[in-house]
Amino acid sequence: MKRTMLLPVVSLALCLAACGEGSVDRVERARAEIAAMELGAARVDLAAALDEKGDDAELLTLLAGVQLRLGDGDGADATARRLEQLGRGGPELARIKAEATLLRGRPEDALALLGNDNTPGAWRIRAAAKSALGDSNGALDALRRGAAAGGDALLLRDYARFLIDARDLDGADQQVAALARIQPDGFDALMLSADIASRRGRMADAHTVLERAAKRYPRVPDPWIARATVYDMQGKLDEAVAMTARAAAIAPDDPRVIDLKVQFASMKGEWEKVRTILSKDEAKLEPTSANALSYAEAMLQLGHPEQARAMFQRALTRSPNNPYSRLMLAQAQLATGDAAAAYATVRPLSDSVLAGPRELELAEKAARAIDSADAATLRERLASAKQSAAQDLSRKGQAAFDKEDWNSAVAAYAQLAQMGEDAEVLKRLALALSHAGRTDEAIAAADRARTLRPEDPDTVYMAGYVRAAAGRDRAMALSLLRQASQADPGNAQFKRSLARYSDPGGA
Incomplete structure (x- = not known):
């Protein structure tokens, strides 16, 4: 894990008594x-206090x-x-060294440093080290053991995050409730509560919690960043941009703030703004990242198609199932x-029943340019798609998903499935049926x-x-989940x- 929680604050009474007024x-x-x-800011002040007073074990901790x-x-x-040079040792120092070692990319060494500390x-x-090693079973076991060992805010936070990633929102709720009892109105409890609410489609509840977090922690950008994300999920772009501006006023150089600026500028078609934000870091952009794809589209829109083609080709090579990369490479x-x-x-996009006007228009232009007989059929589909029932059903299905209205989602995707067999439609239908308690139909879909799509990790995972x-056919279920995880080892949700x-004991 790249982010870890703060160690408990120890008493500073003795060191404060010895410090000068500036250090105090x-x-x-x-x-x-x-x-x-x-x-x-705390890191700067602590470093300054240590520079003035000299090394002190309490301050260093x-x-x-x-x-x-x-x-x-x-x-x-x-x-x-520095703590070791002062003669400090024992389990607390071992935990500091272990977590530092983990953050430096050596999870196996971190585990060794922990020894038998329970x-x-x-x-x-x-748990963090096990996750870094790809051992999700070991991570979950460690989180459970830690929770049984005593109420610890940092562990409960990580436990909740793990369960959220595993789509076990009820289990995550339990850990957040326990966390809130330890730290009422604590930062992590508030942010996790808002995350769970938004994933359940309870956007008003998410905004209410995040407003409280922003008041409680006024110099931290996270609540505003989260609100921007929630507004984006609601399709309220102007509100999302306003929240991003609030976050930028606090932390203009925060990478998350920059990401949101790029995302929303792309959605507004402000391509020169996108290029201005990202051009200085062009060489550092990961090809499949959202920023790299936005930058590539900016290059295309601003009259640099060869550069855009190369960037989208790299992205599609890395992630062959990304429809955006595929569409933009074709463009x-x-x-x-x-x-x-x-x-x-x-x-592959225009042949799908989910193909919209953008995919069909591009396919029709390309087919016409090479005198393909498919052009006429695509032209007819394009005209129909502008008022397409399939598109309307797709929008309804996605809206129902966002609100966790599983029966409406089932109705929408079932009708789409009748228009032609499509793996993506069936995958979404299966998930909606599962949440609606219609297990046999979910498995069939x-x-x-x-x-x-037998080679697609997403369809294997859903099965x-x-x-x-x-709780059906556990051996086959685990075999399929394992197969999906092996096919896409970087997918945390699968793992x-x-x-x-x-674990038959559940979360």
Whole structure:
């Protein structure tokens, strides 16, 4: 895990008594900043206090906790070495060193440093290390052991996040409730509660919780970032942009704020703005990242199709099932005069029953450019798609998903499935049927989707998930979940669902 929680704040009475007046002020301010989640400022104040007074075990321990929360493994490791030079040792220092080692990308060494420590903090770090090693079963076991070892806010936070990723929102709710009892109105409890509410489609509840978080933690951008995301989910772009501006006023250089600026500028078609934001970091962009794809589209829209084509080709090579990359690569290919390549690229999208006007229009242009007989059929489909019942049903199905109105989702996707067999439609239908308690139909739909796309990890996962969620055919369910996880080893949801359902005891 890249982000870890702060170690418990230890008593500073002895060190404060020995510090000069400047150090006292800085330490008191740092404690207030930690309580307000202003961790960057706290790190600066603690470092300044240590520079003035010299190394002090209590202050160094506090600084290490801040560094760990900020994901600064190198800094925490250096602080741990300073503690060792003062003669400090024991389990607390071992936990600091283990978490710092984990943040520095050495999970196996982190596990070794923990030894036989059975405190909740040690179990939390073990869970993070197991996750880093791809052992979701081991991570879940560690989280459960840690919860049994005693109420610990940091562990409960990580436990809730794990269950959210595994789609076990009820289980996550239980951990958040326990966390809120330990830290009423605490930062993590508020943010996790809002996350769960938004995933359940309870957007008003999410905004209410995030408003409370913003008032409680006024110098932290996270509540505003989360509200921007919720508004985006609601399709309220102007409100999302306004929330992003509130976050930017607090932390203009926060990568999450920059990501949102790029996302919303792309949605508004403000391509010059996108290029301005991202051009300085072009060489560092991960090809499949949202920012890289937005930058590539900006290049296309601003008259640089060859550059865009190269970027979209890299993205599609890395992620062959990404429909956006496929569509945009075809558009770039057409813009560079390679209509044959464009048509071959877009066909998997335009042949689908879910194809919309954008996919069909691009396919029709490419087919016409190469004098394909398919052009006439595509032209007819394009005209029909503008008033298409399939598109209306697709919108209704997605809206029902967002609100967790499973019966309406079933109705929408069942009608879509009748218009022609499509793996994506059947996959969504299977999930809706599963949530609606119609297990046999869910399994049938998922299996049919897997038959249509047998090599797709998503369809394999869904066939396993609907069985596991219903407690049906456990051996086959786990086999399918394992197969999906192996096919897409970077997918945390696949791994955590496998871990969640591999243990018959449940979450």
